[in-house]
Amino acid sequence: MVAVVTALPPSGETAGTDDDLPVRFAAGEPRALRTVYDRYGPAVMRVARASLGNVHDAEDVVQTTFVSAWQARDTFDSGKGSLLVWLLTIARRRAVDLLRARGRHEQVTRVLHSIGGPVHQEPAEHRSDRVLDRLVVLDELATLPAEQRRVLVLAFYDDLTHQQIAARTGLPLGTVKSHLRRGVDRLRKRWEVDRAAR
Amino acid sequence: MRHVDLERLTLIAIGDLTETFEDTDHLRECAACAQELRALRDVAALGRETRHERHLQSPSESVWERIAAETGQDGEPAATPPPVVPSPTRRRPGPRLLAVAAAAAVLGAGGAVAVNLAAMPRPLPEPAEQVIARADLDRLPSAPQSADGEARVVRTGDRVVLRLRMDGMPAPEGLYQIWLYDGADTMIPLGVLTGGQADVAVPDSIDLADYPIVDVSAQRLGQQEHGVSMLQGNLT
Numbered sequence: 001m002v003a004v005v006t007a008l009p010p011s012g013e014t015a016g017t018d019d020d021l022p023v024r025f026a027a028g029e030p031r032a033l034r035t036v037y038d039r040y041g042p043a044v045m046r047v048a049r050a051s052l053g054n055v056h057d058a059e060d061v062v063q064t065t066f067v068s069a070w071q072a073r074d075t076f077d078s079g080k081g082s083l084l085v086w087l088l089t090i091a092r093r094r095a096v097d098l099l100r101a102r103g104r105h106e107q108v109t110r111v112l113h114s115i116g117g118p119v120h121q122e123p124a125e126h127r128s129d130r131v132l133d134r135l136v137v138l139d140e141l142a143t144l145p146a147e148q149r150r151v152l153v154l155a156f157y158d159d160l161t162h163q164q165i166a167a168r169t170g171l172p173l174g175t176v177k178s179h180l181r182r183g184v185d186r187l188r189k190r191w192e193v194d195r196a197a198r
Numbered sequence: 199m200r201h202v203d204l205e206r207l208t209l210i211a212i213g214d215l216t217e218t219f220e221d222t223d224h225l226r227e228c229a230a231c232a233q234e235l236r237a238l239r240d241v242a243a244l245g246r247e248t249r250h251e252r253h254l255q256s257p258s259e260s261v262w263e264r265i266a267a268e269t270g271q272d273g274e275p276a277a278t279p280p281p282v283v284p285s286p287t288r289r290r291p292g293p294r295l296l297a298v299a300a301a302a303a304v305l306g307a308g309g310a311v312a313v314n315l316a317a318m319p320r321p322l323p324e325p326a327e328q329v330i331a332r333a334d335l336d337r338l339p340s341a342p343q344s345a346d347g348e349a350r351v352v353r354t355g356d357r358v359v360l361r362l363r364m365d366g367m368p369a370p371e372g373l374y375q376i377w378l379y380d381g382a383d384t385m386i387p388l389g390v391l392t393g394g395q396a397d398v399a400v401p402d403s404i405d406l407a408d409y410p411i412v413d414v415s416a417q418r419l420g421q422q423e424h425g426v427s428m429l430q431g432n433l434t
Contacts, residue, residue: 008252030271033265033269033271034262034266034271037262037265041256041257041261041262042254042255042256042257043251043254044257045254045255045256045257046251046254046255049255049434053434058257059257059258059261062257062261063261063264063265063268066265066269067265067268067269070265070269071269130247131251133244134244134247134248134250134251135251137241137244137245137248138248138251138252141245141248152245155212155214156212156242156245156246156248156249157246157249159213159365159366161214162209162214177205177208177209178205180205180208180209180212180214181204181205181208184208184211184212184238184241184242184245185208187241187244187245188237188238188241191241191244192237
């Protein structure tokens with residue numbers, strides 16, 4: 001059975017920020033690996049699947065990603081980017097390695113081309129780049145204060161205007177606009193830092 | 199020179215406000231504001247796309263066991279994943295969908311699954327649902343820029359259903375139809391979208407491995423053959 005996890009905490013809840021997890025991971029604290037795996041395993045799986053055709057290969061990439069991340073944990077530098085983007089970058093590299101090792105790169109590109117459509121005509125690496133960007137932004141979205149996150153979700157997922165969001169939530173217009181500006185700004189800063197880290 | 203206010207620039211970037219002539223004139227002259235707007239638009243586009251990544255598939259438990267073995271950890275599964283961000287609570291699909299539904303109802307999210315479940319009059323014992331495959335649907339050139347969608351293939355008991363949601367499309371002149379496509383020469387019509395949503399049964403005789411592409415087309419009323427493709431995505 002496929003277990004599915006939901007990335008955003010329920011509305012009204014503020015996500016816990018387990019700020020010292022990357023530090024505990026880098027320091028080699030035994031339980032930190034499992035915690036990081038629980039937290040980011042699904043995202044690593046997603047990036048692997050964006051490049052690879054089947055679950056079995058993707059799970060192999062998840063395995064090698066976490067094993068090599070653990071072995072290289074003292075090279076992780078939280079000043080350069082998040083633990084998430086560090087893991088996803090490793091995963092993307094491992095996926096490319098696996099494709100090359102099997103000489104399937106051309107085949108994969110051809111399969112993607114045959115589907116048509118703007119996204120699918122890009123090589124698998126570009127597609128996984130976009131997925132990687134989304135996962136970083138989603139991770140940041142999940143850490144926003146609950147009210148700010150709710151406003152952004154209504155704008156992004158429900159296409160509501162700031163007036164509609166104010167009517168829906170009962171928040172003053174100025175507060176909605178301020179949440180939008182600050183929220184988008186937080187997403188942008190995180191994305192820019194993590195983009196530079198790749 | 200008066201720069202465009204940052205709140206206003208953000209609203210323009212997310213498509214909430216349109217530029218006035220005054221904004222446009224300023225953005226033409228001011229490289230800083232123009233660059234700011236581009237960056238905000240880029241991040242807003244990613245923000246919108248995160249909806250496709252909200253529900254992620256976990257690797258199977260055996261993956262952790264192999265990682266634990268290779269790294270010399272005890273292989274014991276964590277009893278409860280600690281409350282971290284984004285909180286990866288492992289739940290069975292039934293309760294999870296209900297939880298999402300509750301959250302979505304509060305948020306007013308437009309997800310087909312969530313709203314339908316939330317609208318149910320009583321707390322039905324959910325049949326265990328298993329997501330077998332999913333696809334992000336990408337717009338094709340005939341569709342408007344805003345077009346977007348996702349599909350899931352869900353097994354409920356012995357029934358397999360393709361659940362599709364489509365956003366950002368105008369009301370059809372005829373209708374929008376869902377197809378499975380083998381990528382070569384065969385397309386199988388599954389059903390019609392109404393209000394941007396559909397749950398259509400997938401017959402047992404169809405092996406999704408042979409028809410991995412989900413296609414949404416615009417059809418003239420009464421048109422039998424496949425019309426104009428609007429969205430497509432690959433089931434994985």
